[in-house]
Amino acid sequence: MTSRFDVTGHGVVVTGGASGLGLAYGEVLAAHGARVTLIDVDEAGLSREAARLEGEGLDVRGAIADVTDHAALDSAVDEAAAIYGRLDVAFANAGIDSGAGFVAGWAGSERPRVEEGAIERYTDERWNRVIDVNLNGIFATARAAARHMRPRGYGRIVVTTSLAATKVEPVIGSAYMASKAGARHLVRCLALELAAEGITANAIAPGFFVTNIGGGHAHDPELQAMVAKDVPMHRVGRPDDVKALALFLAAPASEYVTGQEIVIDGGWGLGIAD
Template identity: 40%
Template structure:
């Protein structure tokens, strides 16, 4: 216990799923949390969960794809807690119409893959990249800007996906956005390493969140996907948060530019 005592963590997409699990896990280890999300009611629940663990938390209504919103939330973290030590970029969408905190739409999964690819509107592609990739860039830039200015070492953790390396694990827009997150992570690690800022990614496999609820509602598809997972089950958001805790703490002090895969063995072949 106490691996993050005295630290301040900003978590985009912290209202539910992997983001919320990171907030709770970090609080258990002594961190104060700034939650950035669009889901006001769910975020209040995360604040309460953090406070029950004896730490302080605050919430900012934030569009991850907005430079203004991201800049505001980072300044809020500094004004409220005096620092940014850890950033987790958990804000993300699977499709353009996905609303965080709600189950995914089965229609997108059930469509013929060829039709889904060739008829996908540009606006849908752009929205997924805006949130997943550009949103990650904005958060990394804003947090690192403050860390560099203050000469403060920190840990930045991006949330990618097994889809970053395996196209069948997501739609074209989602896979490309997560592949971009992975390359962005390596670029940021290379550039920011001399400033003492570590940048690593997590590439979760099939995790029980609202984003994958559609799969659990389609037993045949779920079993086919789990057939590629040696452990034979989906992971939990807390299992991903445990990986994030490792990267946030001094336990990973010589890690940068890496991607950890809590994926049940998906990449064993």
């Protein structure tokens, strides 16, 4: 079995790799011998994290690209594939929060409206940016990666969706939920498109993880404690929690698994919180 998890020398790209879950994906792959390019818009974060991991003896580099700039993204992926002479794994992970709103839903026993008039205040700019990063960015990343994977007849595309792809929660925000639900379907399309080529496409759907998304509100201990009460395992997720699943989906071990979305959330998505 050990050889089934061997990613030594594999070429890997991770969008949104300078922070949070993407950084964890990059770390675990590099720690198992893969060669990793973290792609991100955060120049300072990229150089800090790439230098830290290089300092630990890992083969990690940073590349600056915005996933909504498809030409720049193509170049970053092409460059990584050229350096490694192969591209085995692409994590389409970059994502942004949309802020609550649009679904003026009801929550809790007092059933307050979360945001009155939210649909009127939702701007085109806000809606389009979230869809562009969270959904179109996955399409562009998968396309850029498939160009390198198809000729070799091997590849792993791993997309970060969200529990919000399944569960409608007013506090999450409708553009975010719509983008993640779309991403979930896109993963299935990719899986069918690429199944015969030895390329798998799967999704990791996290619940509440402590990262920097949405300005880093998840670092607030009070918020964590509040969420943890509703999580059957009574704790929120940390980026380290996602590493084993990321390694599995990125490794040869997952060769007969495709088109799947695996929820990782300590049981939060089972519905008992509602």
